Amino acid sequence: MTKLTYINGLPLVLLLSGMSTPAFAGSEDVVVENAWSRASIGINRPGAAYMTVRNTGEDTITLTGLTTPLAVMPQIHETKTNADGVSSMAPADEITIEPGQSVALEPGGLHAMLMKLQNPMIEGETFPLTLTFSDGGEVTVEVPILGIAARGPES
Amino acid sequence: MQRRHVVQYGAAGVGAVALMLGVGWWRVDGPGAPKPAGKRPLRLSAMDFRLTDHEGNEVGPETLIGRPTMVFFGFTYCPDVCPTTLSDISGWLEDLGDEAARMNVVFITVDPERDTVEAMAEYVGYFHPAIRGWTGPANQVARAAEGFRASYERVPTEGGDYTMNHTASVFLFDAKGELVTMIDYHEPREFAVPKIRRALSEDVEGAT
Numbered sequence: 182m183t184k185l186t187y188i189n190g191l192p193l194v195l196l197l198s199g200m201s202t203p204a205f206a207g208s209e210d211v212v213v214e215n216a217w218s219r220a221s222i223g224i225n226r227p228g229a230a231y232m233t234v235r236n237t238g239e240d241t242i243t244l245t246g247l248t249t250p251l252a253v254m255p256q257i258h259e260t261k262t263n264a265d266g267v268s269s270m271a272p273a274d275e276i277t278i279e280p281g282q283s284v285a286l287e288p289g290g291l292h293a294m295l296m297k298l299q300n301p302m303i304e305g306e307t308f309p310l311t312l313t314f315s316d317g318g319e320v321t322v323e324v325p326i327l328g329i330a331a332r333g334p335e336s
Numbered sequence: 337m338q339r340r341h342v343v344q345y346g347a348a349g350v351g352a353v354a355l356m357l358g359v360g361w362w363r364v365d366g367p368g369a370p371k372p373a374g375k376r377p378l379r380l381s382a383m384d385f386r387l388t389d390h391e392g393n394e395v396g397p398e399t400l401i402g403r404p405t406m407v408f409f410g411f412t413y414c415p416d417v418c419p420t421t422l423s424d425i426s427g428w429l430e431d432l433g434d435e436a437a438r439m440n441v442v443f444i445t446v447d448p449e450r451d452t453v454e455a456m457a458e459y460v461g462y463f464h465p466a467i468r469g470w471t472g473p474a475n476q477v478a479r480a481a482e483g484f485r486a487s488y489e490r491v492p493t494e495g496g497d498y499t500m501n502h503t504a505s506v507f508l509f510d511a512k513g514e515l516v517t518m519i520d521y522h523e524p525r526e527f528a529v530p531k532i533r534r535a536l537s538e539d540v541e542g543a544t
Contacts, residue, residue, distance in 0.1 A: 219419055222412075222458055227497075229415035254495050260416050262504055262521045265375065267487055268417045269501035272494075288420035289522045295415075296495050329462040330423045 210238025213312065213322040217334040218295075220326050221302040228252065228295035228302050230310060230324050231334070234276075235283035243315035244276040244284070251308040253297035260289050270294070275315070288332075302326045375485050380405070380513030383483030387444070387472035390457040395470055397483065397513070404516075404535040405440040405509040409486045411447035411500050412459040417521065418443075421504060424528070426464035431529050435536055436466050444470045446488035446502045448477050510538040 216232035228251075236242050247255040259273040273291055278284050286292050293310060295302075302308070304326055311321045325334075383397035400407075406425065410418035422443065429436040443460060445451035448471050451459075456469030471477070481488060486503035493499050504521035508531060516535040519528045 222462075226413045227415045229419075256494075258416070262417075265487070266503050266505040266518070266520060267501055268504035268521055269491070270416060270499055288416060292416050296493070296497070329419060330426055332420075332423045332427065 210236060210240075211242060211312070211314070211318070211320050212237055213320055215334040216310070216322045216324040217331065218293075218302060218308075218324050218326050219331050220304040220329050221298060222329070224298040224301055226298075228298055229288075230293040230295060231286045231288065232293070232322065232324070233283050233285050234278060234312065236278040236280055239280050241280060242278050242318075244278065244312055245315050246313045247293055248311045248313065249295065249308060251299055251302070251310075252295035253299065254295075255310070256294050256296065257286070257291060258294040259291050262289070304328050377484045377486075377507055377515050377518075379515065380509055383480070385472075385476045385479040385483065387470040387476055387480065388453055390453060390460055390469035390471075392453055395468075397480075400440045400442070400509065401513040402511055403438060403440050404511050404532075404538070405442065405513075406506055406532065406535070407440075407442045407444060407484065407509070408504070408506045409444050409446050409481060409484070409488065409502050410504070411445050411502070412451050412455055413447060413497075414500065417504050421506065421521065422460075422463045422467065424522070424525075425467065425506065427525060428529050428532055429464045429466055431525065432532060432536075435533075436464070438536060439466065439532075440468070441466045442468050442470055444477065444480055446477060446481065446486075446500050447490075448472060448474050508532060508535040510535055514538075 212235040214233045214235060216230065218228060218230035221228045234244060244257070247257060249255050257273045257276065258270050260268055260270045262268045276284055276291070284291065306326050307323045308326065309321050310324050311319050313319050380397040380400050386394065386396050389395045408421055408425070410421060412418070425441065429441065441464070445456060451471045453471060456471050460467050460469040484503075484507055488500055488502035490498050491501055506519040508516045508519065510516050516538060517531050519531055
């Protein structure tokens, strides 16, 4: 009789954590984790991408914008839902991240809105997304494209 | 305190009172509380609109009566809230398993200009197969939204396109077409799924 316990979920967790490699900003101390996006239907509809932006440095950083060859107009947008349950979306203000803090771009909140797609977003592919910061620094992350019905970086 | 009641009314009485209070709290002040009067959707039998589903069938509120129903409003050019809600709903339906087959699940567009029957068909095809997509003339979409007390508004975006602000709640009706409750946008699954089960169980009670 063996006392070895096999944890079913563990290999999956390891596999998934290996899928999204954190991008390091060199001197910027910015780490982008768990980036993901949903596949698009054609190029007429805007896409959205999500990620966590972590400031591992000593200085406050400000995320000012996005660029990507995938979309002519990538912008950080924020979805807000009011007390009546009405959701609206608008360009977000500059996003300031204190040292040691992180900001989550996630469904229903902040997201990278990819307007005027140049190419369809195809499940299984990736695209580069560059985050620009107020000090002129840039961080580029490869964003995996998941299915249209994906709920998070691991689905 | 509990003990004194036990002495006065007996354990069964306390149990019944506690249950009633619990149910009352849930429905009036708790998570099951309805929206303030005026914002409350009509019963389905009091609504009047004619739309087309993603397979080209003529549909209306009466199509939904007879089975428990889940309805929400959105549009297929919506990058964040709508795919998120549709994937949330798909997840709830997966949790419900076979029970999901007893429900109507309808996504009504608030953007009929871009969301043709074909666009709806393609879009809903990516989510749970139970989800139906309804569209139609702008005035009929407006009447549907009015019945559900849902609101929507066209908002121009920088690039010359437009987006839609809209009610993102999910409406739940029982098989008789009475509103059971609403699920707020992004409500956690541990709250959403029991609410859906409630709509399903009221169906069973109604049938007996």
